[in-house]
Amino acid sequence: MGSARAARSLPLQVAAICYRRRGPAVEFLLVNTNGGNKWTFPKGATEANLSHAQAAEREALEEAGAVGVIEPRHFHLYLHSKGVFWQPNGVQEFVVKAFLMEVTHTRKPGETMRNPTWFTAEEARKILAKGRELKYAAELQTVIDRALDHVHAVKVIAPLGPRRAVPGQPCPRNESPAGFPHP
Numbered sequence: 001m002g003s004a005r006a007a008r009s010l011p012l013q014v015a016a017i018c019y020r021r022r023g024p025a026v027e028f029l030l031v032n033t034n035g036g037n038k039w040t041f042p043k044g045a046t047e048a049n050l051s052h053a054q055a056a057e058r059e060a061l062e063e064a065g066a067v068g069v070i071e072p073r074h075f076h077l078y079l080h081s082k083g084v085f086w087q088p089n090g091v092q093e094f095v096v097k098a099f100l101m102e103v104t105h106t107r108k109p110g111e112t113m114r115n116p117t118w119f120t121a122e123e124a125r126k127i128l129a130k131g132r133e134l135k136y137a138a139e140l141q142t143v144i145d146r147a148l149d150h151v152h153a154v155k156v157i158a159p160l161g162p163r164r165a166v167p168g169q170p171c172p173r174n175e176s177p178a179g180f181p182h183p
Contacts, residue, residue, distance in 0.1 A: 015043035016060035016101045028124040031114035056099040064116035065109035070101040076146045078139040
């Protein structure tokens with residue numbers, strides 16, 4: 001998102017960027033907007049008694065029926081708009097804190113008109129852009145790109161290859177000096 005000053009001056013919402021792994025591919029769970037004519041991420045207002053991550057997790061459950069593991073820190077901020085210029089309230093912009101949530105299972109959502117549906121990353125980019133101004137379409141496509149960057153940035157904790165014995169140090173338990181298990 002462009003400006004930190006804009007982030008402080010606009011109302012805040014939270015979104016759960018729900019995903020699942022399908023082999024090497026990642027799919028995203030999107031929901032219909034209230035009007036039903038566009039797709040979006042489950043999102044909504046913050047609550048005083050919940051952390052922002054918990055509020056995003058609540059939105060995922062209510063709107064998409066998604067249950068899973070949500071990251072405690074947001075990975076991205078983006079701009080979102082609601083409304084249309086010809087209505088009395090016009091268009092209102094929001095800053096949205098995006099939280100990654102790996103979905104373990106789904107159930108019937110509390111908001112049944114949301115029609116939660118899984119999309120590949122490429123399908124999600126296209127369908128999120130449909131019916132939106134270029135500025136907001138680009139914001140949502142960037143969310144997909146950043147989410148993929150974070151999902152694919154799995155850190156390897158274990159060393160690659162066999163463990164080696166260090167001279168003067170005992171061998172790791174149940175391993176020979178070459179790093180193979182004892183018979």
